[in-house]
Amino acid sequence: MSMHVMAGTAPLAEKRALTVALFAVALLVVVAIRALFVARWGTDLPFWDQWDAEIDRLYKPLLEGALQWRDLFAPHNEHRIFFTRVLGLLLFWANDHQFDNRVELFFNIPLYAAMLAFFSWPLLRRLRGSDLVLALLLMIAAGSLPYAWENQFAGFQNCFFLLNIAVFIPLQQVAFRPVTNVRFGMLLLLAGAALFTLASGLTVAVIIAFAAQLLARDGLLPVRRAALLTTLLLPIAVIGYLIVPQIPGHQPLRAADLGDFLLAWQRLLSWPLPSAPLSVVLLWTPCLAWLLRWTIARHVPADDEQYRRLEIFLVSVAVWSALQGAVLALSRGHDLTGVPARYMDTMVFGGLANLALGALQLRRIASGRWYSLAQLALFSTALSFFATLTIWSFKGGASAAARHAGLEHGKPALRDYLAGAGPAAFAGRDPLALGYPNTSRLANFLANPTIRRLLPVSVRPSLAIAWNNCPALAATGAYPTTPALAGSSGTYVPGLGNSVRGRCTSAPLQTAYPFVRMAFAGYLGEAKLSVRLVSTDGAREVAASPVAAPRESWQTLDLRVPAASFVVEMTDEDPDFWLALSPPVEQGYLSYLTQAVSTWINRRNPI
Template identity: 30%
Template structure:
């Protein structure tokens, strides 16, 4: 790589790490939160300490998910520190999350694809990984599954793009796809995105590769198997869209993000890829970098459809924790907007249209930043109340201390929380300051 590429890579990673570190150090607390008490504390760390943890426990269901890599990371962090500390896990997640822009940029730079207007994609990468819109994932260490899912997906797409004829690469795509299935429920969409990349290659070459057809069938089979083993949570049925119009309305919120609700914004943010990919395929100018970005866009689009179906009933906004699933797609659209500018650079009457994407995306982030920060401060205030109530209980043993309004204790059930806090194994590994 050239010196310019190295400096750009280091600067990008430094900005991202510094921004995320600021939010974690300022607004995250050591006290475990919500699902951590069951899935991580009682069902993972306690059996591990007591010598009861079985290998199959690592991929047992957690709600609709499997969170296999998150459980492994939790065990690694705990065995290094000896403490069950959310703040430590959130710090580790900074490194996990930074792997995503690192891999994307290394791939682009090794492809010698970063030049001219294409450098504009750095603006989007920095914004998507530095701003606090996904504060739930940023401040809670147990949310690392979102980052693992994107990492596995990015690697699967890269293998499909760079080594399309390699059987080892195809095996790697299958493994990464299965890891995605064991990471989150929406991991079943990773094999479909990978199959989509192989389909794009067939269209580009105007011929069908039989090995790719077989692999596509296997990848589709992985998705089917993943769906069949997905736990069906009765309580979550109330969130599903009840009709096509309701799902369509939810798509309006999702595709318009970071704006709240606007088909005009949705069109402007996603049309770069939807317009450029078919045109580049028609003229056979879809490069490996383009193919990778097209795979990222496909993956985020199917994630958007899945969210619109699974969480679309009476949707009036996109949950913070889901927003990072749109990041690969928005980076991909930024890439194709830059490609549009590059191709039409000599025709200024047209080239400026590519800048509309960047202007709108940045404007969307600026508009929502104050609301995001209010949500961060509100979350932090509730976290301090949770910590205060838990400390009072550990000091006094008074059960009434835990009878508080929702979100003022770190678990939805005060009776269950009291039982967890009274468990000697869990109490001994809580952050020491809680008992002072």
């Protein structure tokens, strides 16, 4: 397993278009596969921290006019997640002030793809032939598999993607571009911005300084410029440390002693391989060997510059990943028995950087008695890495499916509570199936009228619908074998059956949302049965048109609202059929789009 890197400007120019095209296709494959998983296992409901950090402390004060700019920098545990909050606010605004976790999940897909691209492109753009194809396939595998499922299925977790982007961009800039005055300032700005992704963003300044020193040592960056950059970066790291909040309740999570720390760090550095010193050696030998060689070497050939820059980029990524592991081992290392899925999107790049670095170093050996042994060791490590990554992905997929099933099972309890059942709706329920570990606090959230205004469509209280003098409608109004649905009405009347006929018009409904969701049962779609949303001035109307009659089941349709004030018109002029409907539930524009995309994908989804 070695890499053939393109040398010279002419071959690079000839292969550039094909490389860019293949790279773009690979990223689109990653996007498509991640979208498939989100459509299958994603949900619009908030989960755990999203109730506190997003709904209660961000969107609620926004709607109440109480949100201030300094709230964007407020601590969330040990972190100051400014950029995650800003992105959340933008999506909340674009979705007509309705929270929807699935909207965040779909937005995070291109964000993740950008993160993957910033890491992969410096290497892939220098490969050709079978090496390029193999590297692209490995990139697709690393970017598509759901091993880090916690980040993939909770929109709030994009802070990990933002942190990775905040380190890959400056490392690219310092490693491959001349450090002009503008770029110098940009590096400082990015290092400062990284402090507001996660608390461990303080390591970004450290690793940029580290890369600058490697470049200066090899004559690829002026020594004085590297020294000045380092001098200005290290205070940023110190500031990052000083602004990390100290959470007393988290002290028991910290590594208790050096042995505790080293054992936790070993687990993190070994991942995805089994936790063992041998796993660390196998996975991290390329980085350690490069650093040893860099320490001993005194001269670097001029024609080796492109390789050295790429190697320095990869070494810096690997060292940064190891630093992240050290920070996590220190802050969460006590009795750490496994690697939590939310950390895997950071640790995976340490392994990938080491594998790529090992392949580049094989190019230097090229032949000799050590070449075959090194090639076998690297191939075995790479095979083990992706095999165990696949195993972790099966576990991640199972966990994502279980959470999705639990939350779907908990939705009726949330709707019942909002409909007036009170705390009794949560009796006997697993709190995490409701999306929050404390049902008393969850009840406080749901009792707040502002929070009720921003809930997602799947649990949001419906608009109160009143029918004007309509004897053709009955409460429930569905054939007895149809599952009960709260608030429904229809034209099937016990004792009279389908024979009831008539046209009913609701009292005017008011909404600020562009869409509503309604559920229908019966034979809507037959010639003499119809449901329409009509603006109160009669100028515009939208017809409910199911693909097929739902019969004795409920089928939901997302309908565009014809105007801010509208009525629902229901017509049944056929004595042989019946129809029933639920009150409309308001839906934001992005929620409508992501639901439509999810429905389209799931109809074709093999999972």
